[in-house]
Amino acid sequence: MENTPVPIDLATWPRREHFVYYREQVPCSWSMTVEVDVTAFVEVLRASGRKTYIAQLWALASIVNRHDEFRMALTPDGDPATWPALHPSFTVFNPGLEIFAVLWAAYDPDFGAFHDAVAALLQEHRTANSLFPRGEPPADVFDVSSLPRTSFSALHIQTRGGVDHLLPIFTLGRYVERDDRTFLPLALQVNHAAIDGFHASRFVSEFEALLADPGWL
Template sequence: METPAPIDLATWPRRQHFEHYLQASPCTYAMTVELDATAFVEALRASSRKTYVAQVWALATVVNRHDEFRTVLTGDGAPAVWPTVHPAFTVLNAERETFACVWAPYDPDFGAFHDIAAPLLAEHASATEFFPQGAPPPNSFDVSSLPWTSFTGFTLNIRDGWRHLAPIFTLGRYVERDGRVLLPLAVQVHHAVADGFHTSRLVNELRALLADPAWVG
């Protein structure tokens, strides 16, 4: 079982920011962006890969590059960093108009991840349980998709969520504008672990993955 590595507060450059935004002024924020997904969509049209699985993998890839998005509070409230985090993502039961939350272990190889995640979506499309696999592992982060509409803003309001440090992502419906295909993405972040600089870097790395989708296969 994976365990998070403690952060040495004595040498952590972020200590004061962490303590301020966790204790003195608990604060989360949301950023909504439109990602140019033109090349990504073209690659998927030429492939048998599933779009949603590819979106989830791309998010998991950039999240796993950075400690700030893998940070967690231990039982005694100390910050620590997971070696790997895994995406938990929603699947709609269209007949019941409810969704289930499933998760797949992250693999840096997209093909290997797709081979696990795509069957999960098919298997649980008729799920009647919220968590058909049981509770997601503690080292998971959440992704949801709203493929029925695009948006220019999206904010989650989590009651008593001041200790939830993992990022939360919401994907929207593609929109075409000026010959480009754009993907709305909302990112919910805890300010204790990540500033606008860190979230902007994550978004820009995601843009780069979508712009050069040779990995789609």
């Protein structure tokens, strides 16, 4: 089935006024960085033999696909719409050339199927020498980056002309060990026309809850 954005009914949408205000009068994006407790997730993942980055991607995509505000798009007329489904776009690093390539994969509610598909893509393109070895990413993807060598307490992405980019951007950092717990730095960059503080906070809470109960691994 074709993945086409579904227009939002402006007559009944509670956020219509907020959307217009942050699209037309005060267009802006905002960001937040949090530490997510991933202690249980890390323990189960190590025993499973599954790849950390792929599991993180699946968890993010799972929460993204629960909530319309994280899947927003614009119609050709500039009206708000939502993607029925959204898929993760992610990077693979070529250490020899010290460059990364951008890939993407279809989100699958079955973690095992998703893991195997993404693992094959990462293996295939681990020596890629171009930014988009599979061609330009499709429109129905959201961006995830990883800084596995560095932990951070704040991160902000500067975008020129990004007022039309309504989809979230996630950045994952290196784990932090503290008081016998493991924490994951997670930065979330969003467009205020689509996502408010409540929505971002709910996302973080649900993401942390999903990793705290990692039976899906």
